[in-house]
Amino acid sequence: MGDILLQLNNISVVYSNVIQVLKGVSLSVERGHIVSLLGSNGAGKTTTLKAISGLLKPENGEVTDGNIIYNSVNIQNRAPEDITRQGIIQVLEGRQPFKYLTIEENLRVGTATRPGKPYKEDLEMVYHYFPALVKRKKALAGYCSGGELQMLVIGRALMAHPQLLMLDEPSLGLAPLVVQEIFRIIKKINEEHGTTIVLVEQNANMALQVAHYGYVMENGKIVMEGTSAELSDNPDVKEFYLGMAASGMAKSYKDVKSYRRRKRWL
Amino acid sequence: MDFFLQLLVNGVCVGLLYGISAMGFVMIFKASSVLNFAHGELLALGAFIFLSLITWGKIPVAAAFILTLAGCFLLGFIIERFFLRPLIGEKLIFVIMLTVGLAAMFKGLILLIWGGNLHTYPEFLPPSLEMQLGPIYIAPVYSATLVISIVFLILFGLFFKKSSQGIFMRSVADNQKAALSLGVHVRRVFALSWAIAAMVACMSGIVLGIINGVNVHDLSAIGLKVFPVVILGGLDSIGGAIIGGIIIGLLETFTGGYLSPSLRDVVPYIVLVVILMVKPYGLFGLVEIERV
Ligand SMILES: Nc1ncnc2c1ncn2[C@@H]1O[C@H](COP(=O)(O)OP(=O)(O)OP(=O)(O)O)[C@@H](O)[C@H]1O
Ligand SMILES: [Mg+2]
Numbered sequence: 035m036g037d038i039l040l041q042l043n044n045i046s047v048v049y050s051n052v053i054q055v056l057k058g059v060s061l062s063v064e065r066g067h068i069v070s071l072l073g074s075n076g077a078g079k080t081t082t083l084k085a086i087s088g089l090l091k092p093e094n095g096e097v098t099d100g101n102i103i104y105n106s107v108n109i110q111n112r113a114p115e116d117i118t119r120q121g122i123i124q125v126l127e128g129r130q131p132f133k134y135l136t137i138e139e140n141l142r143v144g145t146a147t148r149p150g151k152p153y154k155e156d157l158e159m160v161y162h163y164f165p166a167l168v169k170r171k172k173a174l175a176g177y178c179s180g181g182e183l184q185m186l187v188i189g190r191a192l193m194a195h196p197q198l199l200m201l202d203e204p205s206l207g208l209a210p211l212v213v214q215e216i217f218r219i220i221k222k223i224n225e226e227h228g229t230t231i232v233l234v235e236q237n238a239n240m241a242l243q244v245a246h247y248g249y250v251m252e253n254g255k256i257v258m259e260g261t262s263a264e265l266s267d268n269p270d271v272k273e274f275y276l277g278m279a280a281s282g283m284a285k286s287y288k289d290v291k292s293y294r295r296r297k298r299w300l
Numbered sequence: 301m302d303f304f305l306q307l308l309v310n311g312v313c314v315g316l317l318y319g320i321s322a323m324g325f326v327m328i329f330k331a332s333s334v335l336n337f338a339h340g341e342l343l344a345l346g347a348f349i350f351l352s353l354i355t356w357g358k359i360p361v362a363a364a365f366i367l368t369l370a371g372c373f374l375l376g377f378i379i380e381r382f383f384l385r386p387l388i389g390e391k392l393i394f395v396i397m398l399t400v401g402l403a404a405m406f407k408g409l410i411l412l413i414w415g416g417n418l419h420t421y422p423e424f425l426p427p428s429l430e431m432q433l434g435p436i437y438i439a440p441v442y443s444a445t446l447v448i449s450i451v452f453l454i455l456f457g458l459f460f461k462k463s464s465q466g467i468f469m470r471s472v473a474d475n476q477k478a479a480l481s482l483g484v485h486v487r488r489v490f491a492l493s494w495a496i497a498a499m500v501a502c503m504s505g506i507v508l509g510i511i512n513g514v515n516v517h518d519l520s521a522i523g524l525k526v527f528p529v530v531i532l533g534g535l536d537s538i539g540g541a542i543i544g545g546i547i548i549g550l551l552e553t554f555t556g557g558y559l560s561p562s563l564r565d566v567v568p569y570i571v572l573v574v575i576l577m578v579k580p581y582g583l584f585g586l587v588e589i590e591r592v
Contacts, residue, residue, distance in 0.1 A: 089481060118483030126481055132474040135467065142464060143471040147483040149464050187478075194482060 039065040039230050040198060045100035047085050055081045057254040068224050068231040070241040072275055073251035079234040080127055083200045087124035088114035119147050121197030129183045133176030137167055140175050140186055144193025160189035163219050181212040200232040217244050238275035242266050302435045307557040313442045315549020316449035319542035321504035322529040324497030326541045330473035331493040333392060337399040339501055340523015341406035344516050346372050346502020347509035348414050361424045369499050376498030380491040410516045419514040441511050448507060528572040
């Protein structure tokens with residue numbers, strides 16, 4: 035293994051002092067890699083990201099056990115203002131634009147970790163990655179399409195110069211072509227900027243195509259890990275996460291069946 | 301007709317002040333969902349500090365004005381830091397009760413220092429400020445009000461549209477979670493919203509003091525007028541606050557001019573009740589953008 039940027043050692047997360055959601059999660063993220071985190075609804079993927087970014091706190095959640103080491107420093111339970119300034123930016127699930135701000139104003143909020151510093155070049159950089167945003171820059175984000183918003187929130191995060199970028203289900207609710215475009219850009223950002231990326235996805239097929247390494251999570255625990263090639267070859271992953279894509283025919287009846295079988299497997 | 305135009309101008313001037321003062325109130329609400337019941341007392345405090353600086357301190361008027369604004373800005377910061385911050389995360393009702401307590405405290409303080417009598421500022425506005433636009437005569441106080449209000453509005457527009465801090469403030473009001481995820485210092489934004497709100501309240505207090513004289517009861521009651529203003533304008537719309545302010549200002553001056561001066565303070569509240577019955581979200585409340 036190469037240079038480790040982020041390491042989670044056996045962390046437990048509890049909401050409101052009683053609801054335990056993560057039960058000893060360990061994972062490590064190599065610098066410069068894309069690491070995917072797969073798992074079904076409610077597995078605890080978003081919670082894992084929030085534990086890292088410090089956004090658990092406003093939701094009354096807490097890392098009660100284990101530790102999170104980033105750049106050799108312990109960061110668990112620190113405030114988000116602090117963690118973002120260390121270079122960790124989480125792109126929230128469901129996009130979350132600032133609806134009443136224009137696209138360009140949204141992007142400018144991305145400079146919050148370094149207020150007062152020049153940002154013009156960064157705007158150019160974002161527009162270079164997401165040309166679709168250029169002609170919308172004066173439009174209110176609330177009136178933009180889902181694809182534009184996903185580009186916006188990734189671009190907004192890039193404005194912060196993240197060292198570690200965490201994306202929570204960027205493909206959610208987007209048309210297949212738009213998903214492909216977004217993933218192509220994610221890969222490009224990783225290659226050109228060397229940004230380390232943690233990618234939470236339901237769309238395992240796309241995630242495994244761009245990621246170097248992956249973890250599978252169920253019920254607040256990591257149940258499987260491996261390189262993307264290993265995971266893609268794993269019969270269980272094939273069955274339960276790539277099912278539709280592997281067989282090539284997405285019949286709704288088959289979806290139901292594989293869902294039932296996954297329940298047994300868990 | 302002339303009388304009508306005269307009332308119109310006076311009403312717009314006073315209304316602009318109400319609007320700007322309500323804008324401060326709306327700003328705190330938008331950033332942190334807190335209703336600040338001490339708004340009127342902040343208004344009065346500004347007027348009295350200015351009074352002391354020019355009469356006891358013998359400081360030149362312009363300098364005293366800027367000094368008062370700066371002092372109130374600082375006061376807003378201090379209020380947030382020492383009184384509100386410890387309550388972040390507590391139930392909103394506690395925070396609102398705290399502002400009621402602050403109101404009582406400030407009022408007591410003002411009564412203690414300056415008493416409850418009506419004070420007046422010495423005449424300092426240059427007569428050259430008076431304007432004659434055709435049949436309309438604009439007294440120096442009103443033209444000064446107009447100028448100050450417009451300068452403030454432009455400065456605020458620039459601050460919220462262009463400056464990074466202004467955009468961060470709007471981002472917190474828009475989607476606090478997303479703002480946190482990008483590292484916006486949300487507590488700092490709360491503090492800044494209190495500082496700016498206190499500053500604009502003081503500004504309105506001073507100018508209203510020039511128009512009506514300085515009395516703690518009158519000024520803090522004017523603070524209460526932010527309620528009809530913001531209800532009219534919508535609690536979450538800064539532009540609406542300005543328009544709401546102008547409407548209330550006009551209603552007041554017209555009632556005072558045509559009906560009876562004793563009714564002028566009542567009418568805004570009657571309008572408030574009527575509007576609440578017809579449009580519970582205010583006339584200019586934000587239209588929620590729903591898509592995604
Ligand atoms: N603030 C909260 N308070 C209490 N329980 C929570 C909270 N947030 C999440 N949970 C619970 O934690 C579990 C994991 O949630 P999480 O959002 O991490 O799942 P996820 O893997 O991201 O799922 P999805 O794919 O649906 O986004 C769920 O059972 C959820 O109900
Ligand atoms: Mg999730």
